[in-house]
Amino acid sequence: MSGATEHRDVIPEDEARDLNRRSWDERALAHGQDPSYYDTESFLAGGSTLRDLDVELAGDVDGRDLLHLQCHFGLDSLSWSRQGARVTGVDFSPVAIGRARELARRTGLAADFVTADVLDLPADLTGSFDVVWASYGVFAWIGDLRAWARSAARALRPGGRLAVVDLHPLARMIEQGDPLVVDSPYADDGPHHYSSATSYAAPDRPLENRETVQWSHSLGELVSAFAAAGLRIDTVEEHLTSERNDRDGVLTQGADGLWRLQLWEYPLPVLFSIRATKP
Numbered sequence: 001m002s003g004a005t006e007h008r009d010v011i012p013e014d015e016a017r018d019l020n021r022r023s024w025d026e027r028a029l030a031h032g033q034d035p036s037y038y039d040t041e042s043f044l045a046g047g048s049t050l051r052d053l054d055v056e057l058a059g060d061v062d063g064r065d066l067l068h069l070q071c072h073f074g075l076d077s078l079s080w081s082r083q084g085a086r087v088t089g090v091d092f093s094p095v096a097i098g099r100a101r102e103l104a105r106r107t108g109l110a111a112d113f114v115t116a117d118v119l120d121l122p123a124d125l126t127g128s129f130d131v132v133w134a135s136y137g138v139f140a141w142i143g144d145l146r147a148w149a150r151s152a153a154r155a156l157r158p159g160g161r162l163a164v165v166d167l168h169p170l171a172r173m174i175e176q177g178d179p180l181v182v183d184s185p186y187a188d189d190g191p192h193h194y195s196s197a198t199s200y201a202a203p204d205r206p207l208e209n210r211e212t213v214q215w216s217h218s219l220g221e222l223v224s225a226f227a228a229a230g231l232r233i234d235t236v237e238e239h240l241t242s243e244r245n246d247r248d249g250v251l252t253q254g255a256d257g258l259w260r261l262q263l264w265e266y267p268l269p270v271l272f273s274i275r276a277t278k279p
Contacts, residue, residue: 011191013143016213017117020141021092023209027199028073028096037200038075044106048079051243054135057273058163061085064130067155069118070138074100078109080133087111088125090118119147121155129155132162136246139166140214143191145221149229156278162231165273167246168238169218171261177250180263187218200248219272231276238269246270 011019032038043049054076058066062084068077071089073096081087081104089111091097100113116122119142132152142148152162175183184192195210223236241258245251251259251270261268 011193011213016143016191017092019209020212023207023212024072024091024093025095026207026209028093028099030199030205031073032075032099033205036203038073040075040103043075043079044103048082049075050079050083053165053239053243053271053273055083057165057275058131058133059161061131065128066131066133067125067129069132069134069152070141071100071113072096074103074111074113076135077111077113078103078107081109081111085131088129089113090116090121090125092117118142119144119151121151125155127154127157130157130160132156132160134164134166136166138164139217139222140172142217143215145188145217145225146228149225149231153226153229153231153278158278160278161234162226162276162278163273164275165271168269168272169216170268171247171250171270172216174247174250174261177252177262185216188216188221191215222272222274226274226276230279232279233274233276235273235275237273239271239273240267240269242270 032040035041061080064085066080066085066087068080068087068089071077071091074089077087077089077100089100092115094115097113097115104111104113114122132155139145156162169186173182173184173186175181191213194212194214196207196212197210198205198207223233227233241260242251243258245259251261253259259270261270
């Protein structure tokens with residue numbers, strides 16, 4: 001990962017989760033303090049943080065119950081509320097959830113925010129949602145993909161849809177674009193420990209909780225996990241462009257304003273998206 005050092009070591013999953021939570025608690029305080037990545041002021045002025053791809057992938061959410069997994073401090077969740085959804089956001093960081101609730105209060109937008117582990121959602125969320133949404137920085141933090149997929153599927157009503165978009169496994173492998181430097185595996189070979197001096201969204205603010213644990217998952221692993229959870233896979237897409245610079249120092253911006261991952265003259269996928277339905 002960009003700006004991080006990496007090593008391998010065996011660690012119990014609960015210890016990994018606690019280590020990551022401490023880091024994300026700190027990041028939740030720092031993120032959105034300037035507009036370089038999370039433009040909180042524009043959002044408070046009535047803007048949306050959703051991308052065109054997000055709106056297309058999730059489909060019509062007006063009047064529907066939407067569960068946003070790993071919602072961080074709520075900008076996207078509350079943007080879905082502006083789209084007419086009845087929103088519940090879940091994150092394992094109590095600091096992030098506290099900030100999300102404060103943003104909801106300041107905007108007057110209706111949304112519920114719950115502190116919970118996505119692999120162990122509260123029972124009252126079972127079968128309660130028409131849409132389950134997760135995006136951009138989801139699966140690197142999940143060791144057990146099948147448990148994540150089962151949890152998402154349980155939250156859906158019959159006929160409900162799961163929609164996810166995330167950085168493509170190929171894009172996650174690359175540390176630097178020119179010259180090409182690869183520093184992460186494509187597929188799951190166990191947890192990797194990273195130490196990052198700063199966060200992607202607050203590069204001028206040193207982190208105290210620098211250690212995190214992350215996983216690499218192939219696109220095949222992801223699709224198989226959703227299918228094993230009983231979901232019907234509707235679409236799997238690999239996207240050669242992104243509306244935002246999701247990997248600083250790796251992606252390049254074209255004249256059309258879109259960001260691409262170029263290997264010499266050949267474009268590689270930047271993002272993937274999956275849409276699935278609960279029968």
